Amino acid sequence: MGDRRGLKMVQAILRPIMLRRTKCSTDRSGRPILVLPPANVGIVYCELTEAEKDFYDALFKRSKVKFDQFVEQGRVLHNYASILELLLRLRQCCDHPFLVMSRADTNEYSDLNKLAKRFLKGSKGAVPRDTGVAPSKAYIMEVVKDLRKGEEGECPICLEAFEDAVLTPCAHRMCRECILTSWRGIACGLCPVCRTTVNKQDLITAPTNSRFQVDVDKNWVESSKVSALLQELEKLRASGSKSIVFSQWTAFLDLLQIPLSRNNILFVRLDGTLNQQQREKVISRFTEENDILVLLMSLKAGGVGINLTAACNAFLMDPWWNPAVEEQAVMRVHRIGQTKAVSIKRFIVKGTVEERMEAVQARKQQMISGALTDQEVRTARIEELKMLFT
Template identity: 30%
Template sequence: MLQTNNGTDIAILNMQTSKALQELDHRSTVRYNVYVATAEWATKIRSFTTLGQSVCLDIDIYFFGSRSNSTDVGRILSDTGLFLQPPDFLDSTIPYDNPHEISFASISNSDSKMSVPIPEFSSMSDPSVDIINTVLGNLDHMGNLVNLDVDMTAITTVLKPHQREALDFIADRESPHMSERFSLFKQCVDSRNRKYTHSYEHSVAGCRKPQKPPEDFGGIIADEMGLGKTLTMISAIATTLDRARRFSDEDFCRGKEVGAIKRTRATLVICPATRHVAPRLLKCTKYHGTSKATKTEILDSDIVLTTYATLIADSSRNSILHDIHWFRIIIDEAHSIRHQQTKQFRAVVALSAKYRWCLTGTPIQNVLNDLGALVRFLRVPQLDGLSDFYRHVAGPVEKRNAAGFQRLRELLQCICLRRTKDLLKLAEPDSRIELVQLTEEERNEYCRIGEGHRQAIDRAIERRNLTDASSGLFRAISRLRAFCNSGLCVKPEEADTTKDESLSLLEQDDQAVCSYCSCDVSSIGDQESASSGVILPCSHLLCQECVCRTEEIHKTRIRCVVCGSICSSLRDEQQQLPISDGASSKLRSYSSKLEALLHNVMHHRAEKCIVFSSWKKSIKLAASYLTAHNIPVCVVDGSMTLPERRSQILRFQQDPTIPALLMTLGTGAVGLNLTVANRVHILEPQWNPSVEKQAIGRVIRLGQEKKVIIVRYIVEHTVEQVCV
């Protein structure tokens, strides 16, 4: 056991390592320092705090001691099956002597230029992130791409120059005669820079081939949100119809594509994308919902639209989609498959295709292995094995190895295209913080809530129940954050947002996945969405499909499929606060934050605005507040059906008398174009800034002609200022 100075057990150490350390301690032959990557430490601690589950940390142990004890130290370690490895970090002032390292007098070992990390380093960020962002920021291939001149008869929307350049990138990455600029296999050269005739080396994996292998597998379009990635890919489909038809006329697939039965000219698009296509020029078929297309209809299509949820469900039975060799597969929001252990990832990767494309503005969301999932889907040669990407790229980058960053750069330069919104020459948004002051009555209530939770936490600590203390702290933060929005308008027991807040915390830690099947969960209580889920009282997060697996007991209680706990029925959780013209009668009192929102909306009533919040209850309450003051609004949240959402958004876009659209961040972060608005209100600070950024990106995008104003509301001297 690992203990603190007062004897509290805090961790279980690996037994093999413990035995060696105890032996070395008894002999007093060495001292040692232990290092943990700050990013991993922060991630695992958040996971432990949020879920209360044990976590495993990888640690690096550095031994220091007298050279005269080197042989004994080496023997003690090797007797327990441990062997010292070359250090990733080496202080140049300390001589390096490894008793387990074989050395030859005629060969000198090069020392690492990196210093031992300072133990007191307090930043929780990963230093490699800046370098990765730098790599991503240099993938526009400026000067290497041309405005491809193609027949655009089938496309109703005029392409921008950067979209035509993207078509050039796509054409090159799908060409059997790929140019050297995008090839991973480089022709080998000798010491005099002369090229070998029959030798090509993989620039990432390092392996050599006598002939240059084909690399026309597709790639990644990682343009920032708002640059028209979807339109670009539809244009690529439209301009390659002849090639697609020739592909479908060829013989059955051979070689690696064993599972494919029949080729099709169709491109399978895992996202909705038809608004830019001229009528009748591209035959589009939908494969989702209750009435799915037949295999014959699919084989006679140019575009087949489906969803991640349909793909997962289809893969569990006789799958039509997996029984076809597609000309091309395009996955939108491709970061959705970043978790390689999920059904979602397995269902997508199992599809058979000639070309594969990933569309995502965030190819690396949290860790470098996010990109590894996309590389496996693309089937990049020599990097598509289960551990290949980690061995050649992610592992060396984690260890701050310069070769790892060089390999990452080489890989992305070949397969990825990324441009920023600077291309659009949009005016920079005016972003400001609105500091809100609580009234005396609100401050007293805020302090009363905080004091009540503090006493509960103190009682848990007195009982030495750290789990209750940790969850109590979480509930306190959640309740105080909710009060900052609702003020005195809602009774304390009605303002609980714990489940929405729990999901937000899980998303920040990249742990928002189903506890049973590991698929991504992006919202709570949205019965219309397969990516929505439910957090049970036992704290397990389940997706909608796995909620249906739960055993119902007398129609009032259910049994969790993960732990077997019996919970109350979920029906009560699905009840929502109604919105009506008489909503003013539901407002009991006053909220300083909603009053500030009201003032801003009324002052700029001629401009359309969008109000975002993480919580459905806050959106409903804000809608009631604005409606009570004669401001008509539209509302979109996860509890509404898809037709209801479309109706509300269309009404907001077309009716000039409606100045405000209120929506939860989950529904506003994906799949919407809201450029009709130019003012954005963020009701509360977010645990996960990327979700907020995605939502704002629906306003700041191609087609936005006005200057965008972003207002973030922060209540002074509260927990909200800690969250910023």
């Protein structure tokens, strides 16, 4: 495993029989086989307001204490899911502090309420394979109870900490949007873990009183990243240029709908909870109606064949662990059929875990290349986590 010679041997075997064409492919004369308009990629660096920074720093210090404990115990990889949960909250905080408060029953962050109130008041205007034996009701209720208490875990599909977790009748947990996206049918599909047939209505939702702990509409405050996005969209409004806003969290899409509505920016939304008919309707509206300038889209929405060349602007609101996921999202815009120059902008908050994730993405490319052994991969993974908590 991890032997570079083995990788080269596999490549040599596949090269004569596998047809692969990329945007960089050329013909025998050296000319590109596909000519597309240019795609300009840029980064929008955002500065946290003082109130946001206080909130983030408090959350980071608490998370670092827990991570350091795992390091001292030599159990970093044994607690990988718990660490992903810590990082998830830090990354969500970079988008908007409201996301950290998105689970009304999470008591772990209750001591941050004072800083949360300061943000609300002080930042206004700131920028098993089926065995035939169903799990017992008592077992399912126990798992749901653990979810409600905020038990950490990792979605088996996206390999991220759970967001809007659901429990299948076969007692497997995953993000709601992830499992719905993985199905080809509208009302049912297979459990990605054990391949048991699951109906949509049988999914059990982890109970919460509200998606947010605060009335986000009544207490709305723009985060620095939201403000930066609105500035970009205002520049494009007069030209009628269409844009796609990508985020990996549907809760953040919920939040973005508030300022877009208040600023009279018409939008539609596409995420994994929509069935095929609903998706087609959304894409049709975005493509054909001149007034619809923004498409809010989840990175988990899937659908490699989705053609969104009606837009020529793509905004990636939060970095993903795997840069290939971001690439796939952008390629829905910069592809055959696109006639205009494409602008791609990634939003990164300075001095936060988002900046350090960029360095981690570069290291992941080395691992993907197969240049590391199993032990080196384990060591690199630990070093990456340490980088994120420095």
